[in-house]
Amino acid sequence: KGHLESDDFFSAEKHPEAFFKITSAEMVANAPAGQPNYKIKGNLNIKAITKSIEFMASVETMDKTLKTKADFDLDRTQWDIRYASGKFFPSIGDKMINDNFNIKLNIVAKQG
Incomplete structure (x- = not known):
């Protein structure tokens, strides 16, 4: 919070x-148990900038419940988040902040 909410981020x-x-959500044929079994594609909008992304996810259904888990990295500079980026400020040295950030999803949806 705080600085992350500012125009710097x-x-x-x-x-x-x-x-x-x-x-799209494309099932991966013969995915080993416990491994991601879907390729998810979509459009991510951050700061009114939309980019196409894709990532692997584990999806399982049981009765009327859908569970999805995913863990992937994104490059923040794709959404014009440049603060302390080595890509845009190569002389920043040890004050550089990694351009990649991690997303972890754990979604449980139940049919009503």
């Missing part, structure tokens, strides 16, 4: 929401 006051819209 997510510009939360100007862009209070980010969203992801799935465009």
